Amino acid sequence: MRKLKALAFLGLVAVAQPAPLIAQAWQCQPPKFLPRPALEIPQPSQVRRSAVNGYVLILSWTPEHCRGRERDPTMRFQCSGEIGDFGFVLHGLWPEAKGKNHPQYCRTVGVLPRRVVADNMCLSPSPQLLQHQWAKHGSCMARTPETYFGAARLLFNAIEFPDMARLSREPERGTPLTARVLAERIADLNEGLPSDAIIVTTTGKGWLNDVRICLGGNFKPRRCPQSNQLPANKAHIKIWRGR
Numbered sequence: 001m002r003k004l005k006a007l008a009f010l011g012l013v014a015v016a017q018p019a020p021l022i023a024q025a026w027q028c029q030p031p032k033f034l035p036r037p038a039l040e041i042p043q044p045s046q047v048r049r050s051a052v053n054g055y056v057l058i059l060s061w062t063p064e065h066c067r068g069r070e071r072d073p074t075m076r077f078q079c080s081g082e083i084g085d086f087g088f089v090l091h092g093l094w095p096e097a098k099g100k101n102h103p104q105y106c107r108t109v110g111v112l113p114r115r116v117v118a119d120n121m122c123l124s125p126s127p128q129l130l131q132h133q134w135a136k137h138g139s140c141m142a143r144t145p146e147t148y149f150g151a152a153r154l155l156f157n158a159i160e161f162p163d164m165a166r167l168s169r170e171p172e173r174g175t176p177l178t179a180r181v182l183a184e185r186i187a188d189l190n191e192g193l194p195s196d197a198i199i200v201t202t203t204g205k206g207w208l209n210d211v212r213i214c215l216g217g218n219f220k221p222r223r224c225p226q227s228n229q230l231p232a233n234k235a236h237i238k239i240w241r242g243r
Contacts, residue, residue, distance in 0.1 A: 023157070023160075023161070024062075024086060024087035024088040024089065024161065025084055025085075025086055025087075025089070025122040025123075025125075026084055026085045026086070026087075027084045027085065028083055028084030028085075028086070028121070028122035028125075029083055029084060030083055030118045030121040030122065031082075031083060034114060034117050034118055034121070034127055035127055036111055036112075036114065036117075036127070037111060037112060037117065037127040037128045037130065037131035037132075038111075038128065038131065039110070039111050039131075040131055040132055040135040040136070041108070042104075042105040042135070042136075046104065046105050047104070047105045047106070048101055048102065048103050048104050048105070048106075049103055049106050049140070050097035050099075050101050050102060050103040051097060051098075051103075052095040052096070052097065052103060052140065052141070052217065053096055053097050053098045053217060054095075054096045054214065054215055054216050054217050054222065055093060055094060055095055055096060055141075055214075055215040055216075055217075055219065056093075056094050056096055056212050056213065056214055056215065057090075057092075057093050057152070057155050057156065057212065057213040057215060058090075058091040058092050058093075058094065058210055058211075058212050059088040059089070059090060059091065059156070059159075059210055059211045059212070059213070060088065060089050060090075060091040060209070060210045061087070061088060061164075061208045061209060061210060061211070061239070061240075062078060062079075062086040062087055062088070062089055062242075063087075063239075063240045063241055063242035064203065064207050064208055064209055064239075064240045065078070065079070065209075066078060066079035066242070067240055067242075075126075077121065077125040077126060077127075078125040078126055083121065083122075083125065084122065084125075086125060087161070087164060088161060088211065089123065089124055089125060090123045090124045090152055090153075090156050091124070091129070091133075091210060092124075092129075092133040092137055092152075093133070093137065093138075093141070093148070093151065093152040093155065094137045095137060095140045095141050103140040104136050104137065104140065105135065105136055105139060105140075106139045106140035107139050108139075109134060109135050109138075109139050109145075111131065112127075112130055112131050112134060112145055113145075116130070116145045116146060116149065117130055119149070120149045120153070123149070123152070123153055123156065130149075133148075134148060134149075151219075155213075155215075155219070158190075159186070159190055159193070159213070160186075160189040160190055161186065161189070162182075162185040162186060162189060164239055164241075165241055167182070167185065167239055168238070168239035168240070168241050171236070171238065176236055177236065177237055177238070177239070178234055178235060178236055178237060179200040179202070179234075179235050179237055180195070180234065182200050182208070182211075182237065183195040183196075183198040183199075183200055183211075186198055186211065192220075192221065193213070193221045194221060194223070196223045196224060197213060197214045197215075197221035197222055197223055197224060198211060198212070198213060198214075198224070199211070199212040199214065199224050200212075200237065202235070202237050206235070206236060206237055206238055207237070207238050207239070207240050208237055208238065208239045208240070212224070
């Protein structure tokens with residue numbers, strides 16, 4: 001079992017190099033030519049420079065995200081199988097504040113360099129999502145996108161996941177699967193990550209949408225605020241396996 005490592009921010013890995021392989025990205029190979037993402041310019045009302053109190057790592061479940069979107073050109077890298085097959089991917093690493101007004105768009109950033117997009121496509125297989133996360137969240141956390149995505153990559157790669165295909169079949173065999181059970185299965189595989197530091201979210205129809213890891217200001221797992229724990233721990237969930 002691997003430990004979910006605390007990161008002493010930045011300083012934080014004097015710019016972490018991209019990992020050659022991400023556990024949830026199978027045979028992922030970014031294409032030689034990638035589109036540049038569009039510049040994201042927030043409205044003045046969207047800018048919030050609140051003090052950072054902690055972080056949340058959001059991991060999106062690709063089979064559910066891509067259901068019915070396999071031929072959507074805007075989702076081609078994640079959903080078509082063109083550059084590989086994906087399980088959990090990084091949706092984002094978000095800074096949080098003590099209240100509800102979490103920091104966002106703390107400063108103006110430019111378009112991500114092509115090298116940064118290519119280096120992180122197997123982590124978040126969407127150039128525009130990478131741009132959005134850097135502009136909205138990374139701008140409040142790091143001076144460079146390399147540092148921001150390096151931190152997210154280290155956190156993501158520290159997590160071990162259960163066999164999701166096997167878990168998805170448990171309800172079919174008469175064993176109910178709940179948000180609490182999934183959180184506990186993940187916690188069991190990761191020393192130092194308690195189940196109450198994990199939020200499982202679902203679609204309106206009860207399908208797994210994403211998993212969120214709550215982190216303190218020192219990047220160590222911390223108990224998630226009760227108000228954020230949706231759905232209720234006892235709610236039954238389903239896991240879409242994909243095509």
